[in-house]
Amino acid sequence: MTETPELLSTYDAQLRDRVPEPLPKGVRVERDGPLVRFFGLFGANGGGFISYRDLDGLDGASVDELIARQVRVFAGRGEHFEWKLHGHDQPSDLPQRLRRAGFVPEDEETVMIASAHVLVSPPLLPEGVSLREVTDRPDLDRIDALERAVWGDDHAPLGAALAAERDADPDAIAIVVAEAGDLVVCASWVRFERGTDFATLWGGATLPAWRRRGIYSAAVAYRVNMAVAHGFRYIEVDASSDSRPILERLGFLPVTTTTPYVWSPQTIRQ
Secondary structure (H helix, E strand, O other): OOOHHHHHHHHHHHOOOOOOOOOOOOOEEEEEOOEEEEEOOOHHHOOEEEEEOOOOOOOOHHHHHHHHHHHHHHHHHOOOEEEEEEOOOOOOOHHHHHHHOOOEEOOOEEEEEEEHHHHOOOOOOOOOEEEEEEOOHHHHHHHHHHHHHHHOOOOOOOHHHHHHHHHHOHHHEEEEEEEEOOEEEEEEEEEEOOOOOEEEEEEEEEOHHHOOOOHHHHHHHHHHHHHHHOOOOEEEEEEOOOHHHHHHHHOOEEEEEEEEEEEOHHHHHO
16 A cells, blocks of 8 residues: 555645646636645636645745735735645644735645555445436536525535536546435536546535435446546545545545635725
């Protein structure tokens, strides 16, 4: 079995600063030193995203200036953005530096990785529930309705973003819903990270009344089997505190944490 340090090293090298090609319509990327700066990932909602493999050994005032440049860029656009911080990032005081620059941390997640072949199994669903890959916009809009039911009306719409991603590269993403009759009870998707050993799992929101019935685990199995059929070696998930115990039971290993640090224009008006 691959040891955790090797998994983390492979994850850092292959996924951290990866830029998908082709990009969805309206998405643009710039590089600023070690950083990859994304614009337009969230469609009409605006906003941006910062990723990187590492900070090239920068520390002290150099890190503060790098952070300040990102703030100036997005402040000039009047947009919020996310800096995706990992638990093993250096310098060790990076979280404090982000906070001082006005970033607010959201919930921490755990980066979980497993060898794909270890996870292969048939999806086991409760009676009356089925899994189906979806591609059409009406089905993607049904996912929006599910997400609002689970997270509330302020949840950013996903349908348009998923549609744009599929339009750009239909072979790079598969979107799966679990249905009980006409009701979508769980929605998830898998990204096939071309040029890497990884497929990555996303989503998995499940209606409260349908939890603890094995639907989330079945959706994981369904997508893992797709990834194996595509020849991917590893499966990666950014796991919430609710999902982590399930994934550990399935065979995933925790390798690091990730926390979204979010800056918004309201910061400079306070």
